[in-house]
């Protein structure tokens with residue numbers, strides 16, 4: 001079982017972590033390494049490191065651990081002899097899927113399909129999920145334009161040499177502060193830190209403004225509605241401007257909460273109106289649920305909070321879903337094989353694990369747990385915000401997907417460090433935010449420990 | 462153990478495969494599916510399908526199975542309780558690596574590092590391996606230009622909005638017929654089939670010509686040398702033209718054997734000269750060993766055949782290596798963390814499996830086996846080429862990485878189908894080639910079975 005609370009015995013990173021780090025530095029750049037973990041001992045919400053420190057983990061490998069560490073039922077999956085074979089025989093899923101693979105997809109991904117969705121494509125990480133969703137949008141858009149006409153010989157020969165008309169001039173709209181990945185296509189739509197983008201060639205695609213709200217929301221209703229209007233007007237203007245320039249906007253990609261960019265939220269009304277504007281322009285709406293999906297916001301998909309008029313055209317997932325990919329409406333299915341394809345097309349061993357994860361989420365009512373725990377967490381942080389107004393500002397969240405701002409980057413970094421001294425692993429997001437990304441088994445008593453340690457850390461600042 | 466030979470009981474796909482396929486078609490596009498496999502029963506070089514057919518597999522999941530199916534020592538890896546925990550606790554490797562991870566990398570990837578290499582970065586598939594290698598090249602090139610100067614504020618703010626000077630106008634040279642992946646960046650450098658590229662926005666980067674040789678090589682020495690000269694002159698000309706236009710060529714990416722494009726080989730002299738031209742132009746040379754790496758050509762890395770003057774700047778790998786990534790010379794290490802980064806940065810469970818794979822390759826002298834078996838295979842196919850000159854042309858290969866051409870795409874497709882009827886799973890490549898990609902445990906007696914079945918298939922055409 002879990003320990004009763006965090007235990008901190010050394011500085012973090014401790015001497016053993018530092019020794020391994022100096023080894024690792026001879027092999028590769030290791031500037032982002034915070035500690036070396038002991039994944040044999042780590043359990044539930046507690047991350048053990050190689051120096052004997054035990055941290056309450058509310059960051060969970062950049063939000064990618066659904067049931068905590070070493071969940072007994074996931075360990076059981078690997079006791080099954082048949083399952084083990086799936087872990088060592090990775091197929092080219094698009095060509096030679098294994099026995100009953102469609103059934104496995106029904107029992108896992110389709111069991112939690114977003115509203116209105118019956119189709120799913122599997123990929124291996126958040127980047128290839130988005131990259132391929134973008135491709136599906138461009139293929140869909142050109143098919144709408146082309147109608148039933150076949151590709152012309154000129155299209156076929158020109159595209160091979162990166163020329164029009166085969167290569168299109170279509171674009172995809174993204175938002176300032178967005179993060180969708182770091183491969184070339186997703187990087188065109190990522191707008192977080194310079195270090196992510198400097199020196200890399202890119203394309204001129206439209207970039208809108210994601211709302212920046214004033215908190216607490218209930219005190220700034222009018223200002224925030226005005227912010228929505230301003231951002232939506234800009235979206236309309238960008239459609240017009242890019243379409244007119246022949247850089248037709250085929251779709252819009254957006255996070256339901258801008259996560260890496262600093263946990264920026266937008267209202268359901270904003271997303272409803274954004275979907276209407278996209279539809280009016282014949283463009284697809286892609287909601288990137290790579291970080292928000294899987295139950296952590298108190299709904300299985302964060303956009304379930306938004307009451308949209310229509311199902312979302314494409315929803316991408318990864319991280320807590322263990323496998324990557326996208327749900328898409330039937331019209332986004334390409335007509336030809338190999339339009340959306342790669343060697344592995346995801347991984348069945350991850351689907352087997354996901355099947356069990358979803359069983360546990362349903363049986364243990366973990367989404368309900370996220371709602372209850374999230375309320376305690378958010379209210380507790382808001383209370384601390386009253387006492388430490390410069391260190392805990394703009395408190396916001398859905399479920400346990402919570403964040404707050406410090407009044408400077410230096411203070412934020414210092415607080416994240418101090419929290420580690422108190423035995424809590426959090427993470428920064430954007431310039432000044434502290435983000436919480438606990439797993440779905442983070443319960444009220446874990447929230448109480450977190451709030452206690454946060455208060456101690458704030459006291460020492 | 463393995464069966465004594467292939468067994469074909471039904472048409473392929475058989476009735477059970479077809480039933481699962483019709484289920485799968487309700488979920489996603491499934492046009493590339495050939496059969497549903499039984500990965501519990503599959504063993505060594507034999508792929509079992511759900512209809513009781515047993516195929517000698519010389520295609521191995523698009524060249525991605527190093528030791529055949531269900532290798533006993535890989536099954537053993539998953540008997541170890543500590544190892545099992547690595548399979549269910551996937552870390553964010555760049556931030557919280559597990560205990561002794563550097564040691565694991567030494568025992569696996571660095572044990573087989575290409576000549577002159579001591580650094581390695583892990584990724585998860587061939588596409589992100591190449592995408593990140595491209596980024597490393599652009600970052601390296603701009604650093605050479607910038608010297609010790611810091612980024613200017615203008616670079617920092619412009620890159621976020623996809624504008625110069627922060628976003629560079631650098632380019633990467635690729636070759637007609639090349640395949641490096643299907644994500645946006647790699648797709649810019651992929652030039653195989655229209656279906657891979659149609660409708661997707663791309664960039665104008667230089668595209669050279671990869672040699673197309675006449676076979677048998679010993680009869681066309683002069684012609685093929687002339688072909689090398691022609692292609693290399695074009696590379697020089699492209700450097701000049703793009704550099705002059707301000708689309709400076711920062712690097713060249715090339716496969717040691719163009720694999721998806723149809724198994725096109727180029728001479729060691731071509732690669733030696735290409736490296737010299739890249740160096741003269743201050744550009745990096747990236748050799749993409751995603752399909753050729755891991756021992757299948759009779760050397761661990763295919764470019765070991767080329768006797769190059771210098772170590773290759775960057776070598777990418779994936780597929781048979783189970784994990785993806787790249788080896789790079791020290792000057793390609795970015796100065797700042799997070800330049801090359803993503804959530805998972807590969808996967809430790811794959812590294813554990815790779816460690817065992819490399820143990821077995823060394824202990825069982827599998828590269829030696831590839832050489833011996835490859836000779837038998839290539840000579841046997843050449844013999845058949847004498848008897849069936851229209852169906853077996855341009856026989857070529859290194860190790861067991863062999864191919865031959867039919868005189869039309871229709872004939873090629875028919876032969877691949879007929880081979881399945883005879884109990885052999887091969888694959889097409891490019892418009893007219895049949896490619897062989899057996900695992901490293903493919904032995905002389907398997908080659909004999911293959912040649913026997915190939916002859917039977919040719920007889921029936």
Ligand code: FES
Nearest residue numbers: 124125128586589
């Ligand atoms: S791009 Fe997703 S796993 Fe490689």
